[in-house]
């Protein structure tokens with residue numbers, strides 16, 4: 754454990770390239786890039802963009818593999834209300850919300866923090882909510898090989914709120930189920946637990 758590298762530093766060359774591109778964007782939208790408040794903005798934006806897409810060069814399976822423990826626990830493990838922030842690949846605007854994830858171990862449990870870390874790796878990429886849901890689901894399924902895995906994501910999309918259709922209250926729910934969660938009783942138990950105060 755502990756050998757996996759999370760996001761630590763900005764790549765100088767990438768920062769420089771992004772910085773000049775952000776300067777061009779700011780000029781194009783009518784900003785005076787020499788004014789005080791905005792002087793460092795291209796560099797800040799360059800770093801923010803690197804962080805927000807840092808999942809592109811991280812290996813989520815390695816995160817799980819680094820903290821799998823043999824354990825004879827055969828019941829559902831649920832981690833709910835995992836906050837997530839991602840960028841939609843169509844408009845490069847944020848979508849954000851919560852992920853609820855469950856798995857049924859098959860000889861191995863995984864360190865609890867690693868599940869939200871996997872969510873972050875897939876969320877810090879340009880995404881659509883459907884693919885984000887399936888990326889998380891398949892990663893847990895193929896790496897941990899549990900008896901079942903379930904992922905539900907509820908999210909609001911800024912591209913539907915600040916612009917475009919301008920709907921402030923719509924929430925999009927996506928879900929995926931594998932293994933024992935494909936059975937209606939198991940799936941219902943999970944859905945009931947994530948919507949109660951118990952889980």
Ligand SMILES: Nc1nc2c(ncn2[C@@H]2O[C@H](COP(=O)(O)OP(=O)(O)OP(=O)(O)O)[C@@H](O)[C@H]2O)c(=O)[nH]1
Pocket residue numbers: 841842843880881882883910912913916917918
């Ligand atoms: N399925 C899906 N669609 C998304 C997601 N994020 C954004 N979109 C949609 O991507 C679509 C892109 O449609 P286009 O017609 O090419 O783009 P647009 O003209 O900007 O569309 P409007 O947002 O309707 O103004 C829009 O309908 C967005 O709502 C997502 O995570 N999943």
Ligand SMILES: [Zn+2]
Pocket residue numbers: 841842843844845846910912913
């Ligand atoms: Zn969008």
